[in-house]
Each structure stands twice: as C-alpha cells, then as structure tokens.
Amino acid sequence: MSMEDLYQEIILDHYRKPHNRAPELEGEDVHVHHSNPLCGDEMDLRIRVADGNLDAVVFDGEGCSISQASASAMTLAVAERDLKDALDLAEDFRLMMHGDEPRRADDLLDGVAFQGVARFPVRVKCALLGWMALRDAIETYESGATAHSVTYDDDKDGS
C-alpha cells in the first residue's frame, strides 16, 4: 500500500481547491452536522431542494484531506440529481468503500478516485463522511425536519 494509492493527484486537487465549500446556503432546506470526534472531523452539510432535485449542496468543516476532498467531489457528483438517485449514488460509493466495484463509476465523477481508500480501513470513514452527511440530509428532508446532528463512533459508517 503506497501513499500514492491514497493521495492521488485528483484527491489533492479537491483538497486544495474544494468545490462548494461554504459556511452558509441561501434558502437552505436542511442543515446537518456530522462529527467523528475520534478523528476530530466536523462536517456541516447544507442542501436546498427544488422540484425533488438537489438544487444546491454545500459543505463546511474541518477534517483530513480525504474527508474534505471526498465531500468536495461528492457535491459535484450529486448536483441536480433527484433525491432518490442521489441516495442510490451514495450507496454505490459506500459499497465501493467496502471493496465493491462501483456500479455507477461514471456518475461518481471524481468520486471514483477514492476507490483506493478502501484499502486503508481507518480512512474509509473519512471518505464516507460527506456522503453519509448527504444521505442523512436527504432523509431528514424527507422526514419533514430541517436539521439533524450525528456523531460517529470508530467502526460505523452510518450503514
């Protein structure tokens, strides 16, 4: 296992220049806060929904390169998707992190770059942080609520 498998250029790019990173979102429908205190990761994710589609997704917070880059790549992959479709993509990413081949590699866009992370078990939860926050945000939206907060333990990836 080499560092290159973990830190691909594409990942570092997202880390250095994250997309859709913002502390606020105008007209937000849901705001979720996810934290993994064991790693010291904190993630705020906000979504705005229009006509059943993800109209906007922004994240903010603190975390390692993997968690930040993965969240950035996630916001691009799910942009404008309808909620069910986004959930399906999140599940595809989660299974990829557990070693499966992605079914929807094309749709994941830069997300596929994180496939190598599956070989670093302690980093898997970093890569999943943004995706799990998204899933939670959508489920929170569907339940009619506007905010939710989740704290992770060591082994759970929200599955």
Add this chain to the structure above:
Amino acid sequence: MSMEDLYQEIILDHYRKPHNRAPELEGEDVHVHHSNPLCGDEMDLRIRVADGNLDAVVFDGEGCSISQASASAMTLAVAERDLKDALDLAEDFRLMMHGDEPRRADDLLDGVAFQGVARFPVRVKCALLGWMALRDAIETYESGATAHSVTYDDDKDGS
C-alpha cells in the same frame, strides 16, 4: 516435599485419637467459633479459666487431619498455663509455621511435629486454626466477653 513430612505418625495419632475433643465444657468462660469457609473448616473452642490459668481447653468441629491434630496437640501444650504464657506459646507456634525455629520447642510438646507443615503453604492455616482460636479465646476472655466468632480468608492467619 514428601507426604511423610506432612503426615508424621505423631500427627496421625492426634487425628485418629484427638485429645480434649468435646462439644461442651462445664463452666466454660469463653466459647469461640472459627471457620475457614474456603477450606470448609469449622472449629469451636471452649476455655475455662481458674486463677489466671487455663483450667480446661476443649475443641470440636470439622476439618482436615492437620487442623484437627494440631488443635489436639495444642490443648495438651497449653494445659494449665497462665494466659500470657499460653499467648506466647501460640505466637511461637505461629512463627514456626512461618519458617522460624521454635524458641520453646519443649513446651510445644507434640506441637513441634507440625514444623514440617511450614513447607506446605496451603496447609499452614490448617495447623494454625486451633492456636488462633485459642489466642482469640484468651483475648476475648481478657476483654470481658464470653463468645466470639471469626471467619478467615485465604491468606490471613489471624496475625
């Protein structure tokens, strides 16, 4: 360590034909009950005091050959001694069980036969049971009480 060190003929004799074994004592001054539930040993010891001397000492109970024989030998060794002297002899016996040479080997009478028991740590407390009951009985007498009950743990010999 051979069985012969532990079970000398003199010990077996006391076990088979114990001296001063009785369930009651006329005119008893103190009755103490000592038990070591971990071994299943139970010992009732009764003393009668006259003019500051041990006028009578009897024991009863259940226990292994070592505890029964040692109590029997003890009753002979302390007979008619004054209380302080009997306590001193009990201390001599206790130290012998911890590996010391007895100071008063002659006074211990058959008690010296138990010297070999010192090499069997788990049996030391058996040999001490009667002597410690005696010490307790005398101390109980001196405190003005008439009965006392003591339960031992694994490691303590009442010292």
Add this chain to the structure above:
Amino acid sequence: MSEPRDEDPMTFDVATLRKDFPTLQREVDGRRLIYLDSAASSQTPQRVLDAMDEYYETLRSNVERGVYRISEVATGRYEQARTRLARFLGAPSPEGVVFTKNVTEAINLVAYSWVRRRLGPGDALLTTEMEHHANFVPWWHAAQDHGFELRTIPVTEDFELDLDAARDLLADGKVRFLAVGHVSNVLGTINPVADLIEMARQANPDVVTLVDGAQAVPHLPVDVAALDCDFYGITAHKLCGPTGIGALIAKPERLEDMPPFLTGGSMIVDVQLDGVTWNHPPHRFEAGTPPIAEAFGLHAACDYLDDLGMDAVRAHEHALVGTFVDALRDTEGVTVYGPVDPDRRSGAISFAVDGVHPHDLGAMLDGHGVCIRVGHHCAKPLMRSLGVNATARASLYLYNDTDDLAPLLDGIAEARSFFAR
C-alpha cells in the same frame, strides 16, 4: 446444544493431542502430571500461546486508534476475534460480543448496567441454589442495595434443578430477571436452560435472562441463538484460552439502551465538560485498553476447539465421564454428588471419601501427581443444600482419558487406608 450425532461419531487421538499442552508434558516426582482440575482452569495449547506471541512479537501496539499499519492490523485482528467468538457460539452478530476480563466481570456488567438500574422493590430476580458465586453474589449485592427480592430454585435429590419449584417461583409474574448456570461447576449437571427461559417468559413476557456459560462452552456445542437468552457469559481460561479475558454475548438490541458500566477511553464518542456521548455497543462496554493479546489467544482457542469439533469433544467427554462416575461409585466409601447419567452431565465430578477430609485427599492425590480441587468450589449455597462443608472434585477435559482414572483411584485408596480408621 445438541448431543453428538450418532452417525459419524468424530473422535480424536488423546495421546497426540496431549502434546499440544505444555504443562501436561511436565512430570511431578517422576510421574506424569494428571490434571483433573480443568473446571477451575483448563490447560492452554501451544497454538494459543503462539497467537499471543505473534501479537507481542510483530504487532505490539494499542488498538482502535492507530493510523499506522501495525496498529491497524492489530485492530483488525482484535475485531476478528470478536467475530470468531460470535461464530463459535452461534451469536447472530459480533455487535453483541463484549470482551471482559472474565465471566465474573461479564455478569457484573449486567448487574450494574441492567439489574441495578431497573429492578427495585416489588420486583424479583430468580436464580438457583447451584450457582457459582459469580452468578449469585452480584444479584445478592444488588438486591441488598436496591430492595428487590432474590429467589432461588432449589436442587432436587437427583442433583438437578427443581422445575416444579421454579414454576411456583415464577407464578406471580414478579420475576423480571432470570440468571441461571448452563452447567454446574460442582455437580456437572447440564441444566435445561432453554426450557427455563421459556418457562420464565410464559410467566412474564418481558423477563430478561442471563446464562452463565462458564462450564458449558468448553465442553458442549453451544448455540446462544437457539437458547434465546438475552445475555450469555463465558470465560476464556476454561476453554483452552488465556487468562485475562472473557466475554458477554448479548442480543445486540438489549445493549442498545443500556448505560455503560466501566467508563473511560474508547467507550465514548464525545466528552464535554458538561456532557458525554456514549459510543455504540459493543464498544460502549469496553472501557480502556482491552485485553489485546488475550483476544488473539481466545481466537486461536476457538479455532483449536472447532478443529477438534465440539461434537467430538462432547462425545469424548460423554464416554469418559461415564467411565469415571461408574468407577467412583463402585469404589467403597466414595459418594458422588451429581447426576449418574452421562447424558445429563458434563465432566465435573464432585465426591466425598468416607473418613477422609477433602483437604487430606487433595494432598494425598498431589503426592500421586494428580491435581484435583477441594473445597466449596465457590458454591457455598449449594454446599449448604448438599449438607457438606467441602467436596473433592475431579474434572475432565478433552486431554483426559481412561489412563487418568487409575492414579485417581489409587490415590483415593491410599488416602482411605491412611486416614480412615
């Protein structure tokens, strides 16, 4: 558990297998060591020692937190031990497996985090007269502090639990917790725990149940899912494993709403000065650095036993205990406490020898290189009900065989002629 299948009675070669156990190789006074005290603690095969050495020699680090490789690998192996133990016991998921230091801690965990927090005046806890203190004193102590009633199922003259009495004790529906031993460490009796659990549920559908499996898991194929108990406790040092580790196997949902017992590192996800967020089970119940090397060892012990086959282990002991019990019963002056039928018992055989105190018997047998246990076996309530202060106990395991019988009987005979008039 199921009785060994009649077709294909798997067996193993005891002479070969003994070589796996280092302490059995030693001699005492020039005689082969005859170890008949496995109910107290079993011998440990080399393979288990090797597994622990592997950890210490190549992966020594703490678990659950490391971002470097030896710690990641050690963590993975520690968690695999959990999964392995779940599989060994038929537990539905490793999430219900909490590692403890021994079964005593496992039972105390339930006493503190469930019983003490939920039972009070008006409630009853049902246990039995044949329990080891580990499955008795925690309930007694909790009852003292919290004012609930402690009820005990008596033992019949045949050395079995009195199920009629149990039914009566359950009848008023007040029993909220049942704690019962799977196999008695004194009598060897295999208790009908599944039936008892069902009986308790009929009397109170919400009853919560715990089975002390310390003496069952080493000797019988055990399937905790089939027993349908809420909690099942085991201890590794009796099942070819190392000292220092045991486990509580729980229905995962039962742990979900239980507050922690020991608190500290690893069992929380967040601590603020004004509040704490507990971790999920099983981690919520594993505070501090766990017995890591010991988990490696327990994993290897499960492998060792499964490779032999628990059906084969039971078949071997079933035959052997029959031989031992028959021979002891045929010996003059010997009284056996425990079921006669090997179908109803495991390999712990308590007995008395007329005119010989158990202590003297133990010492005499030691002179023959035979290791037995004497005393109350941490089961004082049972001793009282048997009307004795102590018994001698010879207990069998997979490395014992018929050649261990003669030294035992010889020692008993010598003790009788030596001590009894």
Add this chain to the structure above:
Amino acid sequence: MSEPRDEDPMTFDVATLRKDFPTLQREVDGRRLIYLDSAASSQTPQRVLDAMDEYYETLRSNVERGVYRISEVATGRYEQARTRLARFLGAPSPEGVVFTKNVTEAINLVAYSWVRRRLGPGDALLTTEMEHHANFVPWWHAAQDHGFELRTIPVTEDFELDLDAARDLLADGKVRFLAVGHVSNVLGTINPVADLIEMARQANPDVVTLVDGAQAVPHLPVDVAALDCDFYGITAHKLCGPTGIGALIAKPERLEDMPPFLTGGSMIVDVQLDGVTWNHPPHRFEAGTPPIAEAFGLHAACDYLDDLGMDAVRAHEHALVGTFVDALRDTEGVTVYGPVDPDRRSGAISFAVDGVHPHDLGAMLDGHGVCIRVGHHCAKPLMRSLGVNATARASLYLYNDTDDLAPLLDGIAEARSFFAR
C-alpha cells in the same frame, strides 16, 4: 518522584536494549520500525513474554484454591507479583495492591466503591481539564447519578495546571474527592500532585485523593508513600508489561471499610442464601479468576525496569525529550503543545503542523515507518481548552533515541510540502 541524581548519571545502551523488544526488530517497507507511540502502549521485552510462557508451559492452573503443587506455586508467584509491584512503587504493603484489568477498571473501582457510595448533593469532586477520559468520565457519570458537583482545574497557557484556580476551587471546603493525573498523556506535563494533595487536605482534612499514574510510572521513579495519596492507578501495557492487567494501589486502611465492586468468586469468605461475608482487601476487590499470566508478566516488567533503573530511564528520556521538543519547535510550521522545559515534562509530545491535518500527517509518517498517534488522545476536555480537534503525538520511551528524530522530521517535511499550499 525524584529527578535523576547528577552525580553518577546512570545510563544504558539503547542499541543493545532494543534487541529485547521483538516488534522493534521488524521492518516496514524495508525501513526500521520507528515506534513513537509508547504513551498509547509500550513495547514488551522478551523477558516479560518468557515469564508468561513459564506460567503457561509449566504452572498452568488456577490460583488461590489449589491444594496441589503447580497451583500452590502459581499462587505464590501471583502473590509475589503483588509484593513486587508494591516494592516497585514504594507502597507500604502488598495488602493495598489490587490487580485489575487496566487502570480504567482501577479508577472505576474507586468510583463505584467509594465515590458513588459517599458523595451526594452538596459535595464536590475536583479533577482537571487535562485528564484522560479514564480519569474523567467515571466521575462525570457518578456525578450525573448521584448529584454531586464536578469541578475541573483549568490548564494555563504554559500547559500546566492552574494552581491558583485550584486553590479557589477548593476554598469552600466542599471538595471531598480529588482525582488528578500524574503526567498528562497529551501534553507530557508532570503535575505537582503532592502539592495538590496537600492543598486539598488543607481545605478539607478528610479529602480522599486518587492519582492516575498511567503515564508516570513507566517514565519516572514513583514513590506512592511520598505522594501520600489514598489511591494510585497504573496500567501494565504502558510500562513494558502485558495487556490485560493494571492495578489500584491504595492505602490499606482505605480499602478496609470499602464495599466490593465486582462480586463473585474469591472475594467472599462466606455466602449464605441470606447473607455474604466479604473477604479482606485486596482479595475483596479481585472477583473471579485474575489475570494470572499477566501478573507474571507485570512482575517481570518491574524487574526489567528496576534493572535498568528508573533514574536512568528518566535521565535518558529527560535528555531525549529535550532534543525532540527543541527540534520540533525549530521546525517551520510546527506548534508544540506542552511544556518546553524537560524538567517539567515527560516524553509525550503533542504538536500540530500548519496546513496538514493530523490524520494526513499520521498516514504520511506511516509511509516512513514512523508510528505516531493522532486524534484527541481520549482527552476531549483538554482538546477543547487547547482549541483544537485533534493533535499529532510522538511519545518516547526507553528504547527511543536521537536516531528516531530524523525520520520524524523528514516525514513532517514531506507532509508539509505535499499538503500545505
């Protein structure tokens, strides 16, 4: 503890001594393994492994009950380990030494058997903001359940306990219990525990005190009698010992009137259906089969450390931590959290690297064969007070030397150029 004497500065040869530690012999990607995570768990010398093997290979049996020789010898050795540990720590008597599974259990024992039974509304318990969760959450949890007040001594900008604030927190005389860490696992700070204890006693002569010695005993000569605390906790896996064992060292009289915590076998002298007689300390607090092999290992660890000499261990680490701290502080972009003066600190060095998340730093260093810890180090309250979510921590022990510094610095440099813009 005393600072190493200036005359006769004992030393040892690290290169030779490293050979005692099997895991240090391994390579990672063809590089020497650089272990800088001893504050999480130390390496274990071969001698400790041999002591455990001796038990498993020649004396395997249970302790405290056997009448046969291997059990008698094993029992004697188990009790010798207690005496050895008492001597290692300057404890007046082995009667105050209770073996536990780790220091977390030791602290919980005190929380359950003392604090929870004696503190209530109107009382206060004083601890500090720099505690490991093991010395914080048990008090917090007890305060929740029993309604007493939890007070915490803050940390100054110099990463030391704020003694003026401590004095204020003690002033009203309500503090009945003081729980303080001897050495911080995050900052490395050596706390003036003897002074704090005295200060607490002045405010309330009946105050009961506990010191968490998990990070002190491995690194400093410790004399618990001189500290005059009521309770002192240690954990073996951090001091060259095995996993699965720790200890509570108490003033024996303090244990005398404490009810037990875990209950079961060995800790009682009698059980009737209607009453229990507790055993004397320390046995009262050791329910069930103890970590036997682990006690053999801990004994050997005390021997190993005493043979090197704790003064020499401290002298070596004192020099080394100075070198490491200076080098890190001289590295651009690195911030060290903890005292600068090696007199005031031990070998746990927390730091941050500008623009590099600790997780990424840990992964990068792992690529260099360097094992460090990253995260909150089970000290969330301290992290909050430092205003960080996580730190990186390199921690030193007797087998580390200046040759471990360059790989650390190289890895940090690479991480900076890789991650930081």
